Amino acid sequence: MDHHSNERMPPKLADQFLRWFCREELIEEVLGDLHEYFEYELQDEAAWKAKLLYWYHILQFLRPFAIKKRLQNTHFIMIYQNSFKFAWRNIIKHKGSSLMNILTLSLGIGSFIFIFIYLKGELSYDRHHDDVERIHRVVIDLVNDNGVRLPDATTPPALAPNLKKDFAEVEHAIRIFPGWGSKFLLGSSDDKKFYEEEVIRTDSNFFEVFSFPMIYGDPNTALNDRNSIVITKKTALKYFGKEDVVGENLILFGSSRNSNLRVTGVLEDIPANSHFKFDFLSRLNIPNLDQYWGWYNFYTYIKLLPNTTMASLEPKLQAFYESYQDDEEDNNIIYSQAITDIHLKSNLKWELETNGDINNVYILSVLAIFVLIISCLNYLNLSVAESLKRFKEVGVRKTLGANKHYLISQFLAETLVITLIALAIGTLFAEFSFKNLGDLLGRSVSIFEGSNISFYFGICIVTLIVGLLAGLYPAFHLSSFNPALAVKGLADSSGKSVLGLRRGLMIIQFSISAFMIFCTISVYHQLMHIKNTDKGFDAEQVLVVENLRSVQNQEALKAELLNIPGVSNAGLSDGVVGGQNWTFTFGYPEGVLVNYLAIDPEFIETMDFEFVKGRNFSRNRPIDTADYTIILNETGLKDLGLTLEDVGKSIPLDQNDDTGEIIRGMVIGVVKDFHFADFKRPIKPFCFFFGEAPFDFINLQVSAANLNQTIRSIEKTWASFANEAPLEYAFIDESFSELHEKETRLSKILLFLTSLALFIAFMGMLASARITIKSRKKEISIRKVLGASVSGVTYLITRNFLWLVLLANAIAVPISFFIMKKWLQGFAYHTSISYSIFLLTIFSTLLVAAITVGSQSFRAALSNPVKNLKQE
Amino acid sequence: MKGTQLGEFEELVLLIVGVLYPEAYGLNIRTEITSQTGRKAAIGAVHSALNRLESKGYLTSELAEATHARGGRRKRLFQITSTGKQALEKSREQRNSLWNQISDLAWKDLNYGPSF
Structure with a gap:
């Protein structure tokens, strides 16, 4: 015994524990057995393992037959029963104050539970993917010539394939190309079709990066074929009335021709805590996509190899990006984000979904x-x-x-x-x-x-x-x-x-x-x-109707809508003021990043923009349809280095990137600054072009009186023009609220x-x-x-x-x-x-x-x- | 002991007590179960079963003399009682009777392998 070190003895604590709970008369034989067993295990096993096993067997004695009957032998239960009985009597006796106590305490506890369950959801975003710590999004912030940095979640399509090609650490790189608001007419037959917006186009290795549980179909091969489509469970039920629809056909109705897509997988519905959601997933089918470096419409995600981290890759990203840019003036900044940080910490322009904070x-x-x-x-x-x-x-x-x-x-x-x-x-x-x-x-x-x-x-x-x-x-x-x-x-x-x-x-x-x-x-x-700040235009009375692409003859629709008594003006545009607008860079001698909209001449009047100087577009002046005939806001004029004196004159407005040739143009009008983005950022330059049909939106100035009647009339008119597409509309006011x-x-x-x-x-x-x-x-x-x-x-x-x-x-x-x-x-x-x-x-x-x-x-x-x- | 049925694990423990006579005690019963059937049971589970069998009257036990092993702690040695033997026999008879009632035809289909 004496040369037995502590290492070779059964854990004392375990013995004490057994002595505490085990019936007196059993202890001797039980401890004897256990110690003998421990000696025996020590012959084959490491000491720590033997100890662990010893603990396991001690715990296995927590059975009714071995546990002391202390509860029945003492007044233990009786006293506690009494305590609770008295407690209950006291609560009943002091009804008023007990009720108050319980009420306030339950409100406190209730809101505590409410908030923390909600916050747990906020913190759980995107954690359902396997190996989530290896998944990152790569983004590029746009930087204009003045050095102003515009955070932006989108990236060009050439980024993903080149990341994969140039970096050994990157196991997979994929692109996501969302619908950008376009509506796709999809159907399982000619009678069962719906306009769908939640469509994502992506690369074939989508499921190598993201884990969305697939109920039917094989995620490894589901996107192999160019005509394959993966849908969610609820979509399968909507179109086919059953869940297992692998092998069925979905028809994508186009304006000129239809194409057939084969369902190759059915996913569980996308969880609420995913930072992007979709109902349809299909292959990117755009030729030569891997070459475009200027088309900022894609999201790039990478999955790193096991045991690699972003730390080694991040410093190399900028040089990598610049090596692919011909333009030396390109100052854009590339960087990565952990996918789990996107929901709460990213908050860039063009996020796939409004982020939390x-x-x-x-x-x-x-x-x-x-x-x-x-x-x-x-x-x-x-x-x-x-x-x-x-x-x-x-x-x-x-x-x-x-x-x-x-x-x-x-x-x-x-x-x-x-x-x-x-x-x-x-x-x-x-x-x-x-x-x-x-x-x-x-x-x-x-x-x-x-x-x-x-x-x-x-x-x-x-x-x-x-x-x-x-x-x-x-x-x-x-x-x-x-x-x-x-x-x-x-x-x-x-x-x-x-x-x-x-x-x-x-x-x-x-x-x-x-x-x-x-x-x-x-x-x-x-x-x-x-809400109350003058936005610089009439936000409360302008109704925006979306999905205008489903209307063939947009001018006729416009004329018809103007016949409705409650509609006083109507203007066409390819975007919404107060939504997220497209941007591009132009200017001479220095380029400026400008938000822009293509509009028809009636748009300005519909929105009630106020001219500081100059005039609106006119259909009767051929010059207005030229490339660089524009209307600017005040900030735009200032940032482009122009003054009100330049309005209406032919001036150098831009420079061709390739040839260096100076392009002349004309600012025909300047409107007062207006709010088109959230109030967190200062007003940015804005520019209007004379656009041609087809447009995407029609903006209607409506009077507040008889609004319901007016909307019913709009619906009726819409139905006669839009090939079964649903009418979707919102007041600009509302889209402003959405920004906040x-x-x-x-x-x-x-x-x-x-x-x-x-x-x-x-x-x-x-x-x-x-x-x-x-x-x-x-x-x-x-x-x-x-x-x-x-x-x-x-x-x-x-x-x-x-x-x-x-x-x-x-x-x-x-x-x-x-x-x-x-x-x-x-x-x-x-x-x-x-x-x-x-x-x-x-x-x-x-x-x-x-x-x-x-x-x-x-x-x-x-x-x-x-x-x-x-x-x- | 009307209505007292032998559980499957209990029956196993009871038989092993017989096998190990006169040296049957908690730990070596467990070891024997593992070596005879490959089953692993917690020591506590064996003790629990022994305890139950004893209270049903199928086993008797006494503490053995102290030895140097086990830190001088005594073993409790178990032995089957006549009631225990009856219970085992009854269980075996039931089983045999059931076996005898199965006609050979019941096994007939098992002679053929899987067919296409």
């Missing part, structure tokens, strides 16, 4: 924790306040022999019951909110789906712990009463410190509430500012959480006021007897509370001012934080306090003093 994740997590803290503090506050009522109970229990230990467990049991009930209600509340706020979140979420469930249980444990922590103080506090004093109903000597604690808690609660109110109002102000979708979402969630926080704080203050008044009943009565007025008494009590709220504001307002100022700086066009926000915040918190406390104290002041003084 990591800052919102931080903001919301903090707020959710705030709300939970508020509601727990509330619980703490209420229980401490409640404790004043329970002196006698504690006293009697102690006199009858209950020890401190028992009392603590009794009060904790109460907390546990309340927290559990609140947890259940909070869960329902969160799930209910998910069901009803899907729009607000931008995707549907449920607690009870997939991996959310285990996460949910994690949250439950956290809330239970936090709830119990909140119950800890009252439990210790209550159980420490001196029984002799308690039975007499006298407040103990610690009364003062309890009051201090309650005040502290209330200040924290109201600080958080004031902070949230301030932020909410500021965000709302900024959104209103965006993230902020709108944030403001709504903020409003939701702020109302909750304020409500909880309100409940807390109400309870606190009631308790205070109760304990000061005699004082109030004596004051009244001595001649105090009702208003005087009301003021006396309310005053203290209002000071607390003011103090809370003094803490919260400067902090929120600082934070919101930072937030607003993210906008190029932002409102200032006006004094009205300060006043509103302070006023609303004071009002809540005044109403709650005031009404309570008023009631107390009205009560009959004789009645109160008679007691005792």
Whole structure:
């Protein structure tokens, strides 16, 4: 034995564990067997493995036959049963305050669950792909001659194949070519066809990079054939009424001829947390695609070889890119992004889908924790306040022999019951909110789906712990009463410190509430500012009808629409103002990156752009259809180095990249600057060309009166022109709101959480006021007897509370001012934080306090003093 | 012991106790099960089964003399009781009777290999 080192002995801890749970009479034989077994294992196995096996067998003794029957032998269960019974009786007895406790706590827990389940979704984007850490997107930011950098997610189609060719680290490189808003008419037969937008064209090795589970078909070969198409489950059901449709044909209806596509795979529907979504996946069928370096319409993704990282590749990207550019002036910047960073951290122009924002994740997590803290503090506050009522109970229990230990467990049991009930209600509340706020979140979420469930249980444990922590103080506090004093109903000597604690808690609660109110109002102000700012054109009355390509005779449609009484103007364009616009570079001697639209002459009038100088396009002037006859906005004029003097004159406008030949042109008009992008960036140069049919959009100026009637007429006219294509329209106003979708979402969630926080704080203050008044009943009565007025008494009590709220504001307002100022700086066009926000915040918190406390104290002041003084 | 059925694992343990007589105790029963059938059972599972069999009256046990191995801890040695023997016989009879009732025709199809 003595030369046995510790290494060769069975783990002591395991033996102790066994001794702890195992029945006395079994221990000897069991330990004997186990030790013998350990010796035996040591002969063949490494010590660590033998120990591990030893632990395994120890744990295997956790069976009913071996476990001590301690629970039946002691009062253990009885005491705990009693604790819960008493807990339940107490909750029932104090119905009002229990209800308040449970309600506020469940609101807090509910919003905590709500926010964190939602945020988990935000953080889970694109993590479903295999080897996700090896997948990256390569993007190219455009840099114009002035050195202005335009972040851009798109890349030319030549990038992917050359990345694969030049870098050994790249295992696969693929392109994604989305539909860019075009609508494809697809059908399983002539009678069953739909216009589809969610179409992605890609390379054959798409599934080598991305993992989307394929139910039918083989992902390795699904895209081998040029005429193959992979569809999602819901699409299969839509077209064929069944899921297994591999081998079926889909017809792509073209304007001149139709083509047949063979379904080679059916995918599970694309998960909500993928940064791009699609219903159809087919092969890129464009000849010589690998040579184009100037066509920024593709997304490039690469998958690295195992055990390689971007760190070795990233520094070589810029040189690689430049080696393929003929133009020495090309200053574009190429770089890569981890695919898991795209949703929250990328936020470039032309993202495949509106991104989330990591800052919102931080903001919301903090707020959710705030709300939970508020509601727990509330619980703490209420229980401490409640404790004043329970002196006698504690006293009697102690006199009858209950020890401190028992009392603590009794009060904790109460907390546990309340927290559990609140947890259940909070869960329902969160799930209910998910069901009803899907729009607000931008995707549907449920607690009870997939991996959310285990996460949910994690949250439950956290809330239970936090709830119990909140119950800890009252439990210790209550159980420490001196029984002799308690039975007499006298407040103990610690009364003062309890009051201090309650005040502290209330200040924290109201600080958080004031902070949230301030932020909410500021965000709302900024959104209103965006909505109300003059955009430089008439955004509210212009209706944009999409999908115009499905109309053969666009001029005839336009003429017909103008016959509708509610439509006063109609203009054609190949893009939308307020959407994402195409850009190109031109200018002499230096090129400038310019957003552009091709329009017809009526467009300017429809949009109500205001001319600073010059004129509109005219069909009667041949010069207007020339290449470089343009209308600019003011910024465009300035950035191109022109002045109003140049308008209407033939001037050098551009230079041919290849020949160096200077191209002359004419700026025929300048319109006032207008907002066409989100308010985060300054207004950029904008340019209008005279366009030719076919256009993509028709813009209609409609009058607000009889709008429904007008839209019905538009629908009717549309149906007679557009070969079964659905009418899709939106007010420009709405597309502007979409540009600020993230902020709108944030403001709504903020409003939701702020109302909750304020409500909880309100409940807390109400309870606190009631308790205070109760304990000061005699004082109030004596004051009244001595001649105090009702208003005087009301003021006396309310005053203290209002000071607390003011103090809370003094803490919260400067902090929120600082934070919101930072937030607003993210906008190029932002409102200032006006004094009205300060006043509103302070006023609303004071009002809540005044109403709650005031009404309570008023009631107390009205009560009959004789009645109160008679007691005792 | 009306209605007490021998479980499959219990039957195995009971038989092994017989095989190992008079040296049957927890650990070597487990070792024997593994060497005879290739099955791996946790020591706790064997102890649990022995415990159950003893409470059903199929086994008796006594603690053996202390030895130097096992840190001086005694083994509990098990032995089949007459009730245990009856239970084993009953189980075997049931089985045999069932075997006898299967007609040869039932195996007929098994003689042919898979057909196309």
